Amino acid sequence: MTNNVSSDSQSQSQPILSPDRAELTSFLEGLPEPHILCDPDYRIVAANQAYRHLYGGEGELTGRTCYEVSHHFDRPCDQAGESCPMARARESGQRERILHLHHTSCGQSYVNIELTPLLNPRGEMTGYIEKMETVQHAHLQPQAQGLIGRSPAFRQMLALVMRIAPTDSAVMLLGETGTGKDLVAQTLHASSQRAAKPFVPVDCSSLTETLFESELFGHERGAFTDAHRAKAGLVETAHEGTLFLDEVGDIPLTMQVKLLRLLENGVYRRVGSTEQRQADVRIISATHRDLPTMVREGRFREDLYHRLCTFPIRLPPLRARADDLPLLADSLLSRLMPQRRIKLTSDALELLGHQPFHGNVRELRNLLERAIVLTDDTQIGVEAVEWALQLDRDLLKDPQDGAKESTLSGSHLPMGGTAEGTLRGSWQRLRVEQLRERLQGWSGTRTELARELGVSERTLYRKLKALGMV
Numbered sequence: 199m200t201n202n203v204s205s206d207s208q209s210q211s212q213p214i215l216s217p218d219r220a221e222l223t224s225f226l227e228g229l230p231e232p233h234i235l236c237d238p239d240y241r242i243v244a245a246n247q248a249y250r251h252l253y254g255g256e257g258e259l260t261g262r263t264c265y266e267v268s269h270h271f272d273r274p275c276d277q278a279g280e281s282c283p284m285a286r287a288r289e290s291g292q293r294e295r296i297l298h299l300h301h302t303s304c305g306q307s308y309v310n311i312e313l314t315p316l317l318n319p320r321g322e323m324t325g326y327i328e329k330m331e332t333v334q335h336a337h338l339q340p341q342a343q344g345l346i347g348r349s350p351a352f353r354q355m356l357a358l359v360m361r362i363a364p365t366d367s368a369v370m371l372l373g374e375t376g377t378g379k380d381l382v383a384q385t386l387h388a389s390s391q392r393a394a395k396p397f398v399p400v401d402c403s404s405l406t407e408t409l410f411e412s413e414l415f416g417h418e419r420g421a422f423t424d425a426h427r428a429k430a431g432l433v434e435t436a437h438e439g440t441l442f443l444d445e446v447g448d449i450p451l452t453m454q455v456k457l458l459r460l461l462e463n464g465v466y467r468r469v470g471s472t473e474q475r476q477a478d479v480r481i482i483s484a485t486h487r488d489l490p491t492m493v494r495e496g497r498f499r500e501d502l503y504h505r506l507c508t509f510p511i512r513l514p515p516l517r518a519r520a521d522d523l524p525l526l527a528d529s530l531l532s533r534l535m536p537q538r539r540i541k542l543t544s545d546a547l548e549l550l551g552h553q554p555f556h557g558n559v560r561e562l563r564n565l566l567e568r569a570i571v572l573t574d575d576t577q578i579g580v581e582a583v584e585w586a587l588q589l590d591r592d593l594l595k596d597p598q599d600g601a602k603e604s605t606l607s608g609s610h611l612p613m614g615g616t617a618e619g620t621l622r623g624s625w626q627r628l629r630v631e632q633l634r635e636r637l638q639g640w641s642g643t644r645t646e647l648a649r650e651l652g653v654s655e656r657t658l659y660r661k662l663k664a665l666g667m668v
């Protein structure tokens with residue numbers, strides 16, 4: 199790494215390496231992850247090959263400041279509104295970890311930084327080493343998979359996810375429907391030491407009381423009438439991996455105690471067996487329900503709540519991350535239609551910006567899916583978005599309300615009858631889900647909800663009743 203070690207030909211601004219620093223530099227050069235050695239004034243003294251590859255481009259890096267190279271800032275991060283690991287390490291005298299948004303040769307990326315201060319015998323900081331690790335499962339540009347976002351609310355949430363991912367702590371994901379709890383659970387697993395082992399999701403709301411124990415813990419042959427052969431449970435399937443308890447707030451009280459036993463003792467028995475088995479799973483749970491209120495009202499066990507909620511992470515609703523809308527819309531469009539490069543016009547995007555999106559990212563995704571079907575172009579204009587939104591309202595309208603002629607009439611559809619059929623089919627599927635989404639995120643009165651949906655309160659009530667929601 200000759201270009202980083204001091205020489206007479208180096209310019210005045212370039213820092214000088216002492217012999218022990220030269221050894222350190224040679225050590226860093228052999229490390230596979232990007233590393234830099236900096237002086238206390240943020241200037242890069244040495245950058246290893248992996249760092250030069252990720253940040254360097256063609257230019258020389260030594261002598262430049264870390265904030266200029268990775269952030270394109272003209273002053274240290276903490277003076278530019280970012281948290282600076284160096285400032286924190288100077289205070290704590292310890293290693294500090296932080297999530298930053300960096301400019302790399304692959305564009306903007308989320309990067310986990312681990313900063314280790316170098317202290318002299320008097321305990322003074324004489325420099326620091328930074329290790330960078332690009333986050334693989336969260337992005338600032340459209341990607342086929344993973345979390346997308348750049349708003350402050352999203353970054354705050356992601357920083358918690360990245361901090362807790364490598365540990366074995368139980369995580370509780372809280373947030374409205376469609377905010378990405380399932381995706382975050384997968385990200386936590388994929389960013390953990392358990393990533394190579396199974397990620398096993400359990401939809402707790404779909405498990406009946408009789409099934410709960412045998413599904414979760416498995417059963418022996420002959421344990422009950424239909425147990426023709428022994429079967430491993432989901433806890434066993436997730437061995438050394440992650441068990442994701444989705445909709446954990448829906449577990450009835452009688453079953454909560456069975457789950458508590460697993461969490462408290464880390465052991466379980468297959469139904470029909472006396473053999474005690476040791477569970478080795480990391481537990482992530484999620485709910486859109488207000489668990490603290492459920493605990494207060496005696497509908498959720500407090501002891502179970504504390505076991506599950508070692509580390510709570512609240513996912514922001516889409517309305518709290520409005521800055522993410524253009525990026526999210528762009529990403530979702532390319533995920534929905536990877537073979538067709540579809541974009542929203544600026545008017546269409548502005549119209550989307552005014553929607554309440556009680557169903558959050560899922561609702562945005564559904565709306566875009568509809569808008570794609572309703573447009574032949576590679577540009578989705580304001581008309582297609584309005585049309586997709588109107589379909590949503592039509593869905594909730596009662597013919598007795600004298601609703602306008604359905605916008606699903608074939609004459610409006612660019613693709614004719616076949617597309618209409620397809621669209622009607624997907625509408626039928628969306629219907630219940632969308633009403634549920636509206637209701638779950640809704641904190642106002644039914645009158646306000648009816649107004650919001652553009653229907654009478656009587657119609658809303660009839661609709662909910664027909665769907666078994668009241």
Ligand SMILES: Nc1ncnc2c1ncn2[C@@H]1O[C@H](COP(=O)(O)OP(=O)(O)OP(=O)(O)O)[C@@H](O)[C@H]1O
Binds near residue numbers: 346563
């Ligand atoms: N930050 C995000 N980036 C990209 N896609 C996202 C993001 N958040 C959510 N989505 C997408 O939105 C949809 C809903 O997400 P997900 O199922 O994870 O939500 P949820 O909070 O688990 O919902 P529910 O409570 O109803 O189960 C999925 O298609 C998911 O891929």
